[in-house]
């Protein structure tokens with residue numbers, strides 16, 4: 001508490017953090033004691049809200065940096081990206097843990113979350129996603145294990161994990177490809193419900209491509225924040241080249257989107273002044289702007305511009321996932337849905353917890369390899385981590 | 391022999407006897423307030439709805455290839471050979487994908503329960519497997535709802551339209567919608583006007599998902615080979631470089 005007097009900015013964030021946490025705890029109580037009816041604005045007509053649309057769909061996509069970078073470094077052997085693999089894997093691991101937490105809130109009977117493992121229905125996308133996420137979380141925990149083993153100096157297990165790292169990474173990439181795209185496949189069965197601006201037989205491909213882009217954007221986003229919060233130097237040349245890859249990928253993705261709209265003959269929908277059109281416009285604007293910016297070397301060389309472009313990509317993709325799962329479904333379902341405060345509180349609580357755990361992990365584990373544990377950590381960081389973590 | 395239900399809206403007088411029989415069968419409360427609710431919910435699995443002078447029934451259509459059963463990750467919903475789509479509460483984990491996926495927006499959830507279940511018409515599976523008619527059929531005083539073999543009911547529906555072309559809108563709802571359903575409907579007016587979703591595709595919706603899902607083994611196999619190959623190539627280059635370097639330094643030593 002003493003540090004807070006000197007550091008008002010931290011006090012502010014600390015207050016926000018604890019406010020969110022208190023709200024989330026109360027919302028949790030309402031959810032599990034009074035049930036889904038009292039704690040959500042869901043209905044028979046609109047059974048999936050932001051816990052699925054944001055926490056699960058966006059959560060999984062935001063965690064895509066893990067498999068993208070693991071593949072880049074370990075499979076494609078592009079060594080220069082090595083320093084940012086660990087933070088990316090940490091984000092992915094945390095991301096998936098939090099997705100499971102969100103699912104525990106959303107499932108009507110969370111204690112049966114393991115049922116798909118023994119009660120099979122291979123025709124169900126959800127079944128496949130369940131399996132992939134379970135397996136991939138295991139893979140991620142093993143990919144992350146060396147960090148923990150190193151920290152505690154456990155040589156033997158470290159050797160074992162490193163020995164199977166390549167098959168692990170390959171398995172991780174395949175599992176990610178499958179379930180990232182499958183989150184799009186989830187909506188293929190809804191041609192009459194999902195708005196034509198988003199419903200497409202190409203949904204699985206688009207979800208996959210956009211997940212990779214999002215993973216890269218998140219890596220830039222995180223590196224920037226870590227460099228500021230922990231006074232580390234920013235791997236700018238690395239991130240700039242990542243920015244270029246991102247620009248190309250985004251261009252490919254956007255072309256795909258518009259070619260698909262054209263092929264399905266629904267481009268004329270864009271001239272209709274409906275809420276869907278506006279939100280589609282917002283989504284595309286958020287994705288198109290950084291794509292153009294990132295093709296410009298000056299933007300990629302400037303840490304702030306690079307960071308802001310990454311933020312736009314992240315926001316654009318979030319809007320995309322919400323459009324598919326919520327906005328685009330409202331008209332077809334014949335109802336409108338605005339999340340209840342309890343739904344928002346739980347979601348914010350999960351995000352806040354994610355940030356706090358990330359900080360703690362970076363604090364106590366060798367995540368940023370080059371700057372090993374001996375590096376003296378500046379006082380504000382301790383206070384921040386303390387404020388957020390304990 | 392697959393069983394089905396034929397609902398003929400032109401014969402329905404809106405007495406709601408089917409609603410009451412259904413509530414009795416499920417042990418759901420039924421009074422005037424419930425009767426006034428014109429929607430299905432977890433305590434009302436069939437609803438008679440009023441559209442001007444026409445009445446129509448809402449209930450599970452018991453699709454021939456049900457979306458709900460196809461999407462359920464634990465196989466809690468199942469299309470029986472007899473016709474009805476049934477629900478096994480002990481498997482359900484409450485993901486509600488079935489509710490999202492149903493093209494007729496049928497399944498309901500017990501939102502206010504701490505241990506909620508999905509609720510939907512089960513086509514009186516138990517009664518029908520004993521050869522009895524569904525509760526709603528038995529209760530219907532006018533014969534607007536009948537049940538029987540699906541093929542025979544289709545023939546009956548065709549006959550009714552043919553004999554009274556002026557009285558019917560020329561379409562059997564459920565014959566082809568989303569690949570066909572085990573509840574068939576007749577109406578005097580287009581079905582959109584009595585609350586049935588129009589413009590449904592004729593293909594069974596689960597096939598759209600399966601077209602993608604069935605490729606998973608290919609993606610996995612191909613992915614493993616490809617990634618393994620890339621790994622081999624990229625690391626081979628390193629090894630070659632290393633070997634060459636070793637070679638070079640050895641030569642240097644030899645020279646010395």
Ligand code: SF4
Nearest residue numbers: 450451453456458492
């Ligand atoms: S109408 Fe809906 S709930 Fe009934 S079988 Fe078809 S998909 Fe399932």
Ligand code: SF4
Nearest residue numbers: 462482483485486488
């Ligand atoms: S809510 Fe239950 S029955 Fe419906 S899809 Fe999920 S597990 Fe299956």
